[in-house]
Amino acid sequence: MAFRDFASRTLIICIVGLLSACSQKAELLKLSATQFGTATESAFDAFDTAKNLQFAPFPKSTDAQRTEFLNNMDAFNSPVTASNVAVLIDRDAVTNSSDANAAWKSTLAELRTQYQEFVAIFDNIEGGSALGASAVTESGPILEKLRTQLATITKNLTQNPPQLLKRRAALIADLNGIRNDAADDADAKNLRYELWLQDWQALMGSEQRLQTDTLRHFVTASKLGEKLQGQIENYAKLDVASLIQAVEQGITLVDNINNLSPQELLTQSTNLIETATR
Numbered sequence: 382m383a384f385r386d387f388a389s390r391t392l393i394i395c396i397v398g399l400l401s402a403c404s405q406k407a408e409l410l411k412l413s414a415t416q417f418g419t420a421t422e423s424a425f426d427a428f429d430t431a432k433n434l435q436f437a438p439f440p441k442s443t444d445a446q447r448t449e450f451l452n453n454m455d456a457f458n459s460p461v462t463a464s465n466v467a468v469l470i471d472r473d474a475v476t477n478s479s480d481a482n483a484a485w486k487s488t489l490a491e492l493r494t495q496y497q498e499f500v501a502i503f504d505n506i507e508g509g510s511a512l513g514a515s516a517v518t519e520s521g522p523i524l525e526k527l528r529t530q531l532a533t534i535t536k537n538l539t540q541n542p543p544q545l546l547k548r549r550a551a552l553i554a555d556l557n558g559i560r561n562d563a564a565d566d567a568d569a570k571n572l573r574y575e576l577w578l579q580d581w582q583a584l585m586g587s588e589q590r591l592q593t594d595t596l597r598h599f600v601t602a603s604k605l606g607e608k609l610q611g612q613i614e615n616y617a618k619l620d621v622a623s624l625i626q627a628v629e630q631g632i633t634l635v636d637n638i639n640n641l642s643p644q645e646l647l648t649q650s651t652n653l654i655e656t657a658t659r
Contacts, residue, residue, distance in 0.1 A: 409624035418500035
């Protein structure tokens with residue numbers, strides 16, 4: 382995470398050292414909000430990757446693309462345009478529905494905007510001002526809603542893991558091809574079945590890694606949001622030392638989540654919806 386690169390204890394102290402106590406508190410709360418904002422951006426990047434990969438085919442080699450392109454050009458009778466040239470090179474790599482893809486991009490952009498606008502609240506907080514204190518208080522319910530949203534997405538990723546649908550379909554078509562190939566004797570067919578099974582198991586492993594990576598980002602964002610919620614609710618009572626510690630704990634939390642096993646991540650994800658508004 383990019384935030385980790387600059388948020389060492391020494392640098393944190395340097396950032397706030399020349400400010401008044403109230404301004405120090407505001408700047409430190411802003412750092413915690415930045416941690417949360419950076420984590421949510423990474424989570425939505427991972428979410429977008431998982432969504433896109435569901436409909437991505439197995440990548441074709443340069444030679445395979447060349448052969449397909451030459452064959453397509455032989456049979457293509459319409460003018461070549463910017464909108465159809467990708468189909469000529471690799472038909473499978475083109476998304477099935479541009480409308481569905483556009484709708485997803487719009488939804489993702491709206492999600493990102495909500496979290497960016499939340500983090501922006503803290504950019505405008507002036508330490509010690511009544512307006513600043515009010516903004517901190519009013520940010521609490523907003524964060525609760527965002528945390529519930531993160532937990533809901535995480536729960537869905539847990540219960541409905543991303544599947545590489547086009548790649549599954551290609552392998553299933555291959556399996557049916559093996560079954561229907563009358564040219565193979567029993568030994569040859571069994572060998573092809575075994576090789577196919579290896580490809581299928583490799584695909585299942587890729588899907589699990591995709592789920593694990595995506596969940597790791599969402600669990601990180603959710604846990605940082607939970608910590609930020611506590612800072613907001615207790616802001617008036619917290620001193621500068623406590624807020625410095627909170628930022629440091631955020632960095633440690635990220636490291637700890639990065640070390641969780643896939644099963645531990647699933648357990649953390651399952652529990653998120655229960656703690657999202659605490």
